[in-house]
Amino acid sequence: MATGEPLIVLDSVNKWFGPLHVLDDVSLSVGRGEVVVVIGPSGSGKSTLCRTINRLEPINSGTITFDGQALPAEGKALAKLRSEVGMVFQSFNLFAHKTILENVTLGPIKVRKEKPASARERGLALLDRVGIANQADKYPAQLSGGQQQRAAIARALAMQPKAMLFDEPTSALDPEMVGEVLDVMTSLARDGMTMVVVTHEMGFARHAANRVIFMADGKLVEDAAPTEFFANPRSERAKDFLSKILTH
Amino acid sequence: MATGEPLIVLDSVNKWFGPLHVLDDVSLSVGRGEVVVVIGPSGSGKSTLCRTINRLEPINSGTITFDGQALPAEGKALAKLRSEVGMVFQSFNLFAHKTILENVTLGPIKVRKEKPASARERGLALLDRVGIANQADKYPAQLSGGQQQRAAIARALAMQPKAMLFDEPTSALDPEMVGEVLDVMTSLARDGMTMVVVTHEMGFARHAANRVIFMADGKLVEDAAPTEFFANPRSERAKDFLSKILTH
Amino acid sequence: MHVFTDPDNFDAYVSGFLWILKLTGASAVCALVIGVLLAAMRVSPVPVLRGFGAAWVNVFRNTPLTLVIFFCYFGLFATLGLSLSQDLDLNIYWLGVIGLSVYTAAFVCEAVRSGINTVPTGQAEAARAIGLSFAQTLRIVVLPQAARSVIAPLGSILIALCKNATIVGTIGLLESSNIMKDLINSNGDAVIPIFLVFAGTFAALLIPTGYFFGWLANRLAVKR
Amino acid sequence: GDSDEGNSGTGAGGIVGKAEGQKKLVIGVKADQPGLGLQTGSQYEGFDVEIAKIIAKGLGVEESGIEWKTTVSANREPFIEQGTVDLVVATYTINDERKQKINFAGPYYVAGQDLLVKSDSTLTGPDQLAGKTVCSVTGSTPAKRIQENYPDARLQQFDAYSKCLPLLENGQVDAVTTDDIILAGYAAQDQYAGKFKVVGSTFSDEPYGIGLKKDDTDGCEKVNEILKTAAEDGSYKAAWDATLGKSGTPAPELDTTKLTHCGAA
Amino acid sequence: MSTSSVLYDHPGPRAKVRNAVLSVIFGVALLGLLYWIYTRFDEANQWESWLWEPFTRSTTWTQFILPGLWATLKAAGVGMVLSLAFGIIFAFGRLSDRLWISVPAGAVVEFFRAVPLLLMIFFIFYGVPFLIQGPVTAFWAVVIGLTLYNGSVLAEAFRAGIRAVPGGQSEAAYAVGMRKNQVMRLILLPQAARAMLPIIVSQLVVLLKDTALGYIVAYPELLQRGVNDLAANYGNIIPAAMVIAVIYIVINSLLTWFAGWLDRRTGIRSFRMPRQTGPVAPANAAPGGDGTVAEPQG
Ligand SMILES: Nc1ncnc2c1ncn2[C@@H]1O[C@H](COP(=O)(O)OP(=O)(O)OP(=O)(O)O)[C@@H](O)[C@H]1O
């Protein structure tokens, strides 16, 4: 699906946490409309990779460009960049003291200075799209995990982002709720959203991803089409990982 | 595998949390050496069922017998019963201020008044059995989730229980660690341990269970052999649930 | 009870508690303002401000209040010449308010800071991820949630402040502890009833205050 | 009620009996009054302390048998009533209110409330205190007297006189008030030498007594006897000269005719 | 500082400059203020050598400060031991299932938390002797007062700590067959004590400072000996108070440091309060923010 110049480009990115080399010379480019799934064992640096893209984590060396521009280091420019990159977390992170609708409209109103009325209208439409329009006035704690995560997706979409980052969006969910969140994500992918998704849901990787990236120990070990990757992983690490995760 | 009289018998058990009917006339018997897997949507009462069997939750009506005797209501007799029923929790619940080995030997020493030396020896053997003998002197927080859960299983086994209850033992684990815990459970099942297992791991249900029980809204909806249940669920609820959980 | 039927004694009792209440009221407001400022310094990205906040907290948490009050009188007033009122009592009162405020502010700062720490980091990250600025993140997302988990500890601090107000008696304000001492000195036969009346008044003021803050904290607690 | 429960009765329970039997006494003195009762480390020194030693000696108790106990103005009666101390020699003014609770021997000295001012001050008496700031100890008799008789004076109170002095030096207070003898003790201290003066117009009589248990009449009479002897044999004068007399003030006469009746009347 | 860094972004180049500038401005202002205070004290002759000279004499230390310090430490030490015992007993009392235990325990704790320590100590010294028909020494008046107040605060801290231990810990203990008192003793209390260690320590610091209130019954502690009595001898009350303040700060910092050291040494490092994962029973699991700060009495 990749068209034109790539939207996200990482070039020789390195990052340390103290002595720990969490991102080891990672280069990656994600084209517009492309869906990239990142998998790998725990601690391999997947979340960190995700978080560097909207600079929730600064990097130590290398460059990251988004939509042709190097990531700004701070200030307004950085806030603007972040509002263009939606992010969905494993633990939802809905603002606990705001209703679902307020969660969704907060960004547009405070960052984009949209009028409350129009933000509200768009917010309701988005909640409807993710299937929880009837929960708009509840607080996050009153919703099931699946509903919360869908609200979090709506919140990110409300900023009309150019790309979306998902960090294990379903791994905190009860199994019967995983499906409803994956459905929303699949429909986003179909609508042409550029997505980077850290996940263990191999089903999603198989049908929705354009590429699968396998990380281990901070290194980008494999980068392949899903069919190829699952049928025929090249590295031992990937084989080992897949065997652990797919047997049961 | 069921032999002789059943080990655990629940007869018309009812339980309310305030207005909520969490266990609705549940009757169930588990034979010696039998492995029963309990599945069902979130909130259907699976955990509660599990917890009533060693009376971590008291019931409102009905009877539960264990090894031919009605569950004692309190005091020494209750403590003794609990020590005969091993329990493994979703969140491991290892004693955070004790090392792994101390976790395993605490029950034998303090409850069974075993000598520390012999408890230690048996404890180490059990840790070896679950594959973490080399972690004996670490604290829970220093172990991965999979290792912690195996330690929790060893802790339960140290009391030489007549039956083991598992409440979603793998759902707090990273996917690549699920396998190692299921392996230990499968080997226990093969050795003839009586087990009640609440889980979403359909693979385990398929190969290790003698029976699968499906719960919904506090009711025991289906009770069947695994092959039969997965191939041919009788109720709509079960069909719906399976479709949600098996698609991705 | 004959002690309190004497109108002079009764007036003294009332005026003693009035001083306590006035000290508590003014100091509570000042301590809250200073404490929040200090907390803001302690979480700020500016090292000197962080150091200043930490030093303040360490100094005042480790010095007996009696000494702090002493320095307010002998340092601020007697040496630096800070006179806050022509009226002797009012001057002592305001010096007492300063002492209680700077001392209590150290505890308020720690309460607010640990309140900020109870807000899961994900909340601030999510706020930044939708493009909120630092100030917006703090104002719209972090502080409202921190405020709620800070209420119960602030309640305890307020209660302690009220009791601590008795220490201003050491620089000559005739607040309840001095009044009680006086009454006991001149009514040695009624020590126990006198104590029970004073202790009981404090209990009657402060136990409900504690329950009120507990209730408020529960009501406003953010469900997670 | 009557304090006759065994340990606190007269006779054997009084100080005479205790001094004879145990050769020990617990004596309460001030700890923070230069010239009268000042604690330096474990030692106490001052006129009161010397008087206490004379009385102990008269009762047959060696200096080593004395256990000194710090008292403050507020805890003297309770200490005596509760038996924490046997005797109190601590700038203890005899008055009727106190006589209700305890017994007084003495007076061994008649002090009077006075003012301590800077050497160059023009204050000559309490009548000029209006609008001036006077410093004293919270709840003390001198403080109360100022409050009642000179309401126009501004009264600053602390828990100890030692806090008043730096303020007097700074000019934050115009005078310190309490018994002249106490003031003299401060004025005579090295570090204030030449800075302060005692005004010298006393406006009250403060006969200093020796406090003991209310019902210990025997003890009281014995103490009075000892004081009489001390006046005669010069030990009273020696006590003065060794302490307050150091500043040059000659020893006062001890008027033995004024000694109390020990509650006998 | 990792805790606060989540609040703000990792500073970029402009932020770094801004922070440096703010640091300099604020630092200079602060130094200026300190210098001004210094000169004002100088004008008031507070730096004159005779005021400070006593502190170079050993007798000042051996006769005033050290005995005072010893009295302070003695009262604080005994008070700490008794407060901890009182705290544990009353925490358990309040958590008891039996109303006739929990209600009186709660009332006692609430009462002693509400009465100013100054009044408490004064009353124990002057009032209690009437009740027990015998004297109470200044030492015990201070120690008992400290125990009743700080013990009550600690009881609340322990109680909050025990309630903050995730429910799973006690369930797991019951599940291996422990009785209620074993669960309390072996599982809950050790974890609560460790989790609450910072609060316990800061309360002990408060306790140590509170010994200063002993002045009201003429207990010869550090403040009494080192400020009032010392100044009665040398007439240098402000310098004396400065020296004593520094001593308090040093001792309390040492206490805090010692607790930290103990903390690390006993391997608590590897201990972390477990997080409750998975579904939490909505009822009794509310480890609220209560009791996370010591009560700043005296
Ligand atoms: N703020 C931090 N400070 C120090 N170390 C960190 C920090 N965040 C992450 N790490 C470490 O960096 C490594 C990579 O972390 P990361 O969260 O990116 O892994 P991951 O692949 O997302 O793992 P998981 O599947 O468990 O989420 C880990 O070893 C982790 O402990």
Ligand SMILES: Nc1ncnc2c1ncn2[C@@H]1O[C@H](COP(=O)(O)OP(=O)(O)OP(=O)(O)O)[C@@H](O)[C@H]1O
């Ligand atoms: N202590 C409690 N007090 C009140 N309600 C409770 C309590 N424990 C559980 N419940 C409620 O009882 C119902 C059944 O809970 P239970 O934990 O047994 O379900 P479950 O099938 O194990 O669900 P899950 O798959 O989410 O673990 C739920 O609605 C739950 O909210």
Ligand SMILES: [Mg+2]
């Ligand atoms: Mg991750």
Ligand SMILES: [Mg+2]
């Ligand atoms: Mg459950």
